[in-house]
Amino acid sequence: MTRLNAFVALKDVTHAYGSGDGFPAVEHLSLSIAEGEFAAVVGPSGCGKSTLMKLATGLQFPRAGTILVGGAPVTQPVRIAGMAFQNPTLLPWRTTLENLLLPLEIVEPHRSRLKRERGSYVAKAERLLAQVGLKGQGGKYPWELSGGMQQRASLCRALIHEPRLLLLDEPFGALDAFTREELWCVIRDLHAERRMTVVLVTHDLREATFLADRIFCMSARPGRIVAERVVDFPRPRDLEVTYTKAFIDIVHELRGHIADARKTA
C-alpha cells in the first residue's frame, strides 16, 4: 500500500491511550497519501479516526509502527499542518480577523514578522475571508456569525499559514445540508487553488466521495484500514455529480464496507 511518493505515510501503526496496555484505538494501521492528494477517512463512530489525525500531526506518538509526514519521521508536532474541527473553536474575545491571525502569532517565520508586516498579513487574511464568502466580516466577533460562517472562519484559520497538510475532523458535521454543500464547494476550490494535501475525516459518505481522490474505510475499534477506494471523477467537480449513477454506486460500495465493519465489531 505504501507508495514511494507518499506525503503522509503510516506503516503498521498501533496506538493506545493511557499508560497501561489499554485496548488500542488503532491497530496495524497502514495508509499512504500522495502530496497534493485529497484523502478522506470514513468509518463507524469510535473507530479511531480522530486518533489518526493526532498521530499524523505529532500530537500523539504511536506505540508501534512508523509515521512519515513530508518524508520525515514524526517526532514532534509537525508545524506544517492546519486543523479544523466540527466545533469551530474560535476564540470569543478575538474578532474573526484576529482569530485568523492566531496561527501566525505561533508559527515561524510569521511569528517574528507579524509585528512589522501586520498590514500585509491582514490583507492576506481578508483575501482569504473573501475567498470563503466572508468578505468584510473580519471585524465581527465569532458569536455574531452563524454556525456556517464560523466554520468558514475556522477553515480560514486552518489555512492562513499556508500549511502543506490540512486535517479536517468532521468539519461540516454540525451544519445543515445546504450550508454543508456550500462548504464542500469552498473546500474543493481552496484545494484546487492551493494543492495542499488534505485528510478529511467524516461520517458522510457523499461528502467523502464528492471531495476526495482516495477514500480509506476504517474498521470498528481498534481501527485499521479495511478498504481503499480511488475516486477518479474529473475535477473540477460540480455538485451535480453527486446525482449520477457512478457516484451513487461508490457511496453504496462504501456503505457496504462500513456495514461490514460495524457487524464484525
Add this chain to the structure above:
Amino acid sequence: MSAEADTVSAAAEADARAVRDAAARARASQARRLMLAPWLCTIGFFLLWEVFCRVFRVSSYVLPAPSDILDATIAYWWPLLFHSFHTLWMTTAGFILAIVFGLVLGLALGASRFVHAGLYPLLVGFNAIPKVAVVPILVIWFGVGWLPAVLTAFMISFFPIVVNVATGLATIEPEVEDVLRALGARKLDIMLKVGVPRSLPYFFGSLKVAITLAYVGSVIAEYNASRNGIGNLMARASADFNVPLLFAALIALAVLGIMIYAVMAWLERRMTGWAQRSQFAA
C-alpha cells in the same frame, strides 16, 4: 355595504392600535417597577422596623428604631465617615494583595497538574480556618495597627480568585490546544493566547466575591486589633453601650459594601463584555 365594511375595518385598526399602545405602556411600567423595586423594598423594610419598635416600645438598648439610628448617624457623621474611609483603605490594600497573589497562584495551579494536586488540599484547609482565629496571631506578630487588618482582608479573599483563575485555565477546549500545539506552540504560548483571556471572566466574577470577603476580613481585624476603622468604632460603641451608634456603623458597613460590590460588577461588565452576551443573566 362597503361603507359599513370600512367602518368595521377602521374600528378593528383602532382596536389593534389600542392593544399595541397598552402593551407598550405595560412594558414601560414593568421597567419602571423594576427600577423602583429595590428602593421600595428598602424603604418598606425600614418602615416596618420603625413601626415594630414603636408599637412594641422596644428599648433602644436592644433594638434602636431607624429614626434613632439616623439621629446617631447625624451626631457621629464625622467619626463614621473617617472610620469608613479607613476600612475602605484597609480592604482595598488587602484586596490588591489578594488579586496579585491569587492571579499568580491561580495561573500556577491551572498550568501545572503537579502544582494543582500538591497545593489544592493545602489551600482548602487554609480556607477552612476561620480568619477571626488568625487575628490574635497577627497581633502577636505585628502588634495592633493597620497590618493585621490588611493581612486578614488578604487571607480571607484570595481563595476564590485562585480557584476561579485555575478553573478558567483548566477549561480550555482541547481542540484549540490541538490546533496550537500542532503549529508548534509552547505551553507558555497557549497560556498567554488562550488560557489567560479565557480565565478573565472567571477572574472578574471572583472579584465580586473576593472584595466582599476582604471587607469582612478587615472589619473583623479592626474589631479585634486596631485603633481605627469601622470595626474599631463598633468595638468602642459596644463597650459604651451606644447601641444606636453600633447600628449606625452597621448601616455604614452595608452602604460601603454595596458600593464596592457595584464597582466590581461594573469593572466585570467593562472588561469581559464578550463573555456576557447571554440574555439569561441580564
